[in-house]
Amino acid sequence: MTEGALRVGVDVGGTNTDAVVLDAADRVVAKAKRPTTPDVTEGLRAALDAVLAEVGTAAGRVTRVMLGTTHATNAVLERRNLGRVAVLRLGAPATTSVPPLSGWPADLRRAVSAGEAVLPGGHYVDGREIGPLDRDAIRRFLDGVTADAVAVTGVFSPADGGHERAVAELVGREYGLPVSLSHEIGSLGLLERENATVLNAALYGVAAHVTEALVTALAERGLAARPYLAQNDGTLMTVEHAARLPVATIGSGPANSLRGAAFLSGVADAIVADVGGTSTDLGVLAGGFPRESAAAVEIGGVLTNFRMPDILAIALGGGSVVREHGVGPDSVGYRITEEALVFGGATVTMTDAAVAAGRTPPGAAGWDGAPAADDLTRDLMRAAVSRADAMVADAVDRMALGRGDRPLVAVGGGAFLLAPQIPGVSGVVRPDHAEVANAVGAAIALASGRVDTILPAGESRSKAIERAKEEAAARAVAAGADAAQVEIVDLAEVPLSYLAEPAVRVHVKAAGPLAR
Amino acid sequence: MKIDLGDVAALARGCAVLGTGGGGDVRTGALAARRAIEEYGAVPLVRPADLAGDALVVPLSGIGAPTVSHEMIHGEDEPRRIAEEVERVFGRPPDAVMSSEIGGANGVAPVAWAAQLGLPLLDADGMGRAFPEVQMVSMYVAGLPADLVIMADVAGNVVTIRPVDGLWSERLARAVCVAAGSHALMADYVLTAERARGALIEGTVSRALAIGRSTDAAPDPLRALREELGAARLISGKLTDVERRTTGGFVRGTATIEGTGGDRGRRLTLELQNENLVAVEDGRVRAMVPDLITVVDTETAAAIQTEALRYGQRVTVLAWPCGPLWRTPKGLETAGPRAFGYDLDYTPVEELTT
Numbered sequence: 001m002t003e004g005a006l007r008v009g010v011d012v013g014g015t016n017t018d019a020v021v022l023d024a025a026d027r028v029v030a031k032a033k034r035p036t037t038p039d040v041t042e043g044l045r046a047a048l049d050a051v052l053a054e055v056g057t058a059a060g061r062v063t064r065v066m067l068g069t070t071h072a073t074n075a076v077l078e079r080r081n082l083g084r085v086a087v088l089r090l091g092a093p094a095t096t097s098v099p100p101l102s103g104w105p106a107d108l109r110r111a112v113s114a115g116e117a118v119l120p121g122g123h124y125v126d127g128r129e130i131g132p133l134d135r136d137a138i139r140r141f142l143d144g145v146t147a148d149a150v151a152v153t154g155v156f157s158p159a160d161g162g163h164e165r166a167v168a169e170l171v172g173r174e175y176g177l178p179v180s181l182s183h184e185i186g187s188l189g190l191l192e193r194e195n196a197t198v199l200n201a202a203l204y205g206v207a208a209h210v211t212e213a214l215v216t217a218l219a220e221r222g223l224a225a226r227p228y229l230a231q232n233d234g235t236l237m238t239v240e241h242a243a244r245l246p247v248a249t250i251g252s253g254p255a256n257s258l259r260g261a262a263f264l265s266g267v268a269d270a271i272v273a274d275v276g277g278t279s280t281d282l283g284v285l286a287g288g289f290p291r292e293s294a295a296a297v298e299i300g301g302v303l304t305n306f307r308m309p310d311i312l313a314i315a316l317g318g319g320s321v322v323r324e325h326g327v328g329p330d331s332v333g334y335r336i337t338e339e340a341l342v343f344g345g346a347t348v349t350m351t352d353a354a355v356a357a358g359r360t361p362p363g364a365a366g367w368d369g370a371p372a373a374d375d376l377t378r379d380l381m382r383a384a385v386s387r388a389d390a391m392v393a394d395a396v397d398r399m400a401l402g403r404g405d406r407p408l409v410a411v412g413g414g415a416f417l418l419a420p421q422i423p424g425v426s427g428v429v430r431p432d433h434a435e436v437a438n439a440v441g442a443a444i445a446l447a448s449g450r451v452d453t454i455l456p457a458g459e460s461r462s463k464a465i466e467r468a469k470e471e472a473a474a475r476a477v478a479a480g481a482d483a484a485q486v487e488i489v490d491l492a493e494v495p496l497s498y499l500a501e502p503a504v505r506v507h508v509k510a511a512g513p514l515a516r
Numbered sequence: 517m518k519i520d521l522g523d524v525a526a527l528a529r530g531c532a533v534l535g536t537g538g539g540g541d542v543r544t545g546a547l548a549a550r551r552a553i554e555e556y557g558a559v560p561l562v563r564p565a566d567l568a569g570d571a572l573v574v575p576l577s578g579i580g581a582p583t584v585s586h587e588m589i590h591g592e593d594e595p596r597r598i599a600e601e602v603e604r605v606f607g608r609p610p611d612a613v614m615s616s617e618i619g620g621a622n623g624v625a626p627v628a629w630a631a632q633l634g635l636p637l638l639d640a641d642g643m644g645r646a647f648p649e650v651q652m653v654s655m656y657v658a659g660l661p662a663d664l665v666i667m668a669d670v671a672g673n674v675v676t677i678r679p680v681d682g683l684w685s686e687r688l689a690r691a692v693c694v695a696a697g698s699h700a701l702m703a704d705y706v707l708t709a710e711r712a713r714g715a716l717i718e719g720t721v722s723r724a725l726a727i728g729r730s731t732d733a734a735p736d737p738l739r740a741l742r743e744e745l746g747a748a749r750l751i752s753g754k755l756t757d758v759e760r761r762t763t764g765g766f767v768r769g770t771a772t773i774e775g776t777g778g779d780r781g782r783r784l785t786l787e788l789q790n791e792n793l794v795a796v797e798d799g800r801v802r803a804m805v806p807d808l809i810t811v812v813d814t815e816t817a818a819a820i821q822t823e824a825l826r827y828g829q830r831v832t833v834l835a836w837p838c839g840p841l842w843r844t845p846k847g848l849e850t851a852g853p854r855a856f857g858y859d860l861d862y863t864p865v866e867e868l869t870t
Contacts, residue, residue: 094670096592097548097628124697125584130670155588190587191544295824303543397754398828505583 005063006055008225009443010047011256011436012040012069015277015334018439019047021055021062026263026444030054031436040071041213048217062223064514067214068230068252068442075206076199076250076300079107083148084114085201086177088141089194090121090163091155094130100153100194105301112202114147121163122155125454126501130155133163135170142175149201150175153182153194159454178204178244185247185306187452188505192296192305199299200247207246211239228480228514232308234259234290234441235448235511238480250299251308253438258283258290258309260441261409264431270406271399271425273392274437275414277319278331280392282312282399285409289489289511307450314395318414320350322384327353327391341371348373350388353381354417361416362430389419396424411437448489448511449475457502465491465506472510486512517722518558519627519637524549526728529818531623533727533741534720536808537822538791539620539646540582544589546624552631559627560636561721562612567709572609573638574602574706576629577616579650579667579689580699582823585621594668594701595629601666601674602706614638616653616704618720619646619791620821629701637721642705644717644839645808647851648790650689651682654839655705657847658715665689666703669696717839737817738832747836748869750795750802751775751784752814755829760788771811771825773833784833786811788822793856795833803835804858806842806851807865810834835865 004024011018013036021030032050037043044067052059075081087100100116101109119138120131142150150171154163161183168179180201186193214227229242232251242249254274261272268288274281284291290309297308315329319336332339332347339345341352352371354360356378373381396408408425410418411434422428433440451472455464473486490509519527528546531539553559567573576595578585595613603609613630615623618641630637642653656662662682667675667689675692679685685704693700707715727744734740742749753775760769768789775782784802787794792809795802803809811820814830841847843864853860 091588093591093593093672095589097590097632098544098551102547102551122588124588125581126697128697130588188583188587190589191547294826401827 004061006058006061007064007066007443008048008051008062009439009441010044010065010067011253011438011442012036012044012067012071013253013438014070017043017047018436019051020433020436020439020443021051022440022443028433028440031433031439033436040069040210041217044213045217048221052221059221059223062225064228065214065218065223065225066228066230066236066442066445067210068256068438069210069249070253071210072203072206072246072249073299075203076108079111081206081209082111082202083205084146085112085198086114086142086145086147086150087116087198088138088150088152088167089118090133090152090167091130091190092118092120094122094155095190098191101198102191103303104195108300108302112198115141115145117141122157123160123163125156125503127160133166138167138170139174142171147177149178149180149204151180151194151198151201153190153197155190156454157183158188158452184245187305187307187507188454189296189305192303195302196247196304196306199302199304200245203246204243207243207249211243215239230256230442230445232306233292233448233509234309234445236445236480236514237447241479247306250306254281254283254309254311255290256438256441256445257281257411258285258441259288259445260437260439261285261411261431261434262288263440263444264411264433264437265409265429267407267409267429270429271396271408273408273410273415273418274412275410275417276317276412277333277336277414278315278317279313280316280395280414282314282395283309284399287489312395312399314391316350316388316391318349318351318417322348322350322353322380324380326387327384341373348377348380350384350417351414353384353388356381357385359416388417392418393423396422400424410434446511446513447476447479447481448509449473449477449479449481450507450509451475452507454503455506457504461504468506468508469510472508476510476512480514481512482515486510517561519553519561520558521550521553523725524553524624524627526732527627527721527725528624528728529731530724530726530728531618531620532819532821533745533810533812534618534623534644534724534808535620535646535819535821536791536810537788537820538648539617539622540578540585541821542621542624544586545621545628548590549624549627549631552628556631556634559630561639562636563639564709564712564716564718567611569708569710571611571709572602572606572706573612573614573709573712574598574610574703575614575616575642575655576626576701576703577622578625578699579693579702584698588670588697588699590625590701591670592632593672594670595632597668597672597674598666598701598703599633601676602703605664605676606706610635610706612636612638615641615721617641617643617646618724619643623724639721640712640716640718641720642716644720644842645806646791650686650704652851652855653705654717654841655707655715656682657841657844657850659846660705660707660711660715662705664704664706666706667692667696667700669700671696717841731817738812738814741812741817742834745834745836747834748865750833750835750869751779751782751797752777752832753779753782753784755825755827755831758825758827769822771822773831776830786833787858789856790822792822794853794858794860795835801860801863802868803865804853804860804862805856806838806847808836808838835869837865
């Protein structure tokens, strides 16, 4: 065992909870997979215990634990443990033709809304106030609702968050409720940003549960490690930060798998294919970070403008059922060890087809040699492999944006079923520990901060952009980054049309390694 | 016939198809329409012939920057203030609301405005599609005087403009819109039913509804949509290049589609200015404005707006004839290829695709 600090990465997925231990030189020194449990806690403890047992007495040297989880996503999908939110929009008399939560599924709205109001406030595109804040109207609204949290969305708040912050101060001082502010959460596009802000406020309880499970598990094991949560852009936040921005943990799974793939392979620009039992998720790494989706993202039937990794999921996995007409979309899932031919079962799966074609998992004893099959089945399997290869090639082509010079990094438990050569990429990279890439991605993540705003395109532009960069860096430090090592990792400008003064929409992201 | 809650989704899909890539995102308008129907009831759809000759029709549309209208959404009061101003000017209240532009957001949002005002919606519009400029409407082509524009902003301001012609109405309305925060509701060509006859593209609301419904539960949505539109299929393939730039307040650009399947080896280029304007293959024009060119998802037949075009999408390009008004000399002068800066003589899509 090496000397120095250790850190633990955990990824709580839908099926498995993966854990890894990395040493000070970023080597994987332990890894484990355990089934995910409904309340997260048991699976988390089991995976944690498994890797800690592997490192033995060195467990005392664990200084940080990073958790990636789909718990918040599932809470929204299942309408479970969600808090009741007082939904306040600042913009009246504008925006009243579409009140808050319009278009929400009725059951989710019932579960989440404690009441909605559109009150004066917010800004025009040029920075003028639409109306002054009406503090008495805000008090009357809040006096009339029973809520666990408040969500505030002001028109053009990504350009000026002053009104939202003023409301947060009032609510904190006079009502003692947690407040979710839209300018900290989403970009321009009022309804989508408001939806994400309300979901965020509804998730405060869920976030507290996950954080508590993690903190308790660490305390029980006598670990003095600092806990962090992974977010949807592949960076980390402190548990205090996560308590305020739980919606940011949604989408952390794909982000971790992309970041983990970059780290394990040493390739910063690549297509990543994460092959699971039922589906394959493809994403793009640019400069070591996930490429983000330009389109609005639906979460639990609600449209949000939350920036998520651009992921293309195709119905192809190790458990996909092979039939006469092709492969999948159905899968034997976790029953693969009973049902697949190679395990003595009676269902022809994609795993069987891949093994028959000579593609075997690395180090899988007893997997070499094709599964016993008649001529017809062998033909089916050959056709299935061709079909699967065509599906992957097509998906790669869609993600590659016409660039064929990047390699494909294959991760996930089903990575072996991918062809040795895939059209549209320069090669196929299969790193060690690829099956726990998600947990590795959590363990190596940086802390980040972002700003999305509208700035004048004239002479003051460069100064304004410098200020936006400083603000993004400050937010990264607030999320746990080392102030001395924060860098601007993304800067995008989009010119706006039909405005009196030329203006640009600016998006800045800063990231850096965690502070000591 | 009435437009009720169950019609809004289909209407929005149809308006997106008629938007020919532009006209703004239909989602916010559809949410506003649903909300207004829930509160005020279903909206009767009437034909111009159903109205008395002196009935007042108010064509409404949102004007402004898409980024702004997506953030600073319409208030509920703007239609009422425009209706009040119409009554002040004409001495009587309006009798019906009309969509100025059936393509895109301005096709579906008038359902909300009509519901809020308790007025029927006219089964007609001023474009039959989407166009970017205020004077590109059938009323202008029909020679109706563009002597009145009423605008209402979110703050409560109402501005009445008496322009000398359509080009001035575009220029002045644009300036007021910018001053109002780059987003306003606008009525122009307030007209009597009698004057409206022959000056509108009729039946476009029910057409949009039928277009939206055609793909519902269709085993082959693309074929169903083509048949409903009577459209030629220019190409099916993969989007391989999208290039955009902002000039003169508009997004201009090109999109290239490489044929797949039976179209392998072919390549179609679309010229865009918010809307899809010209389709070119091997240096040969296959369709041009004011005929309609729409890009749809090959699998679902859902229309794709120009700003949502992305490399790798599997798309089909459809083209079909515009209303006869746009093919008159004045129509082509107003919204033909040369009005958009293309050095092309207009040729009907039927002649280019057969």
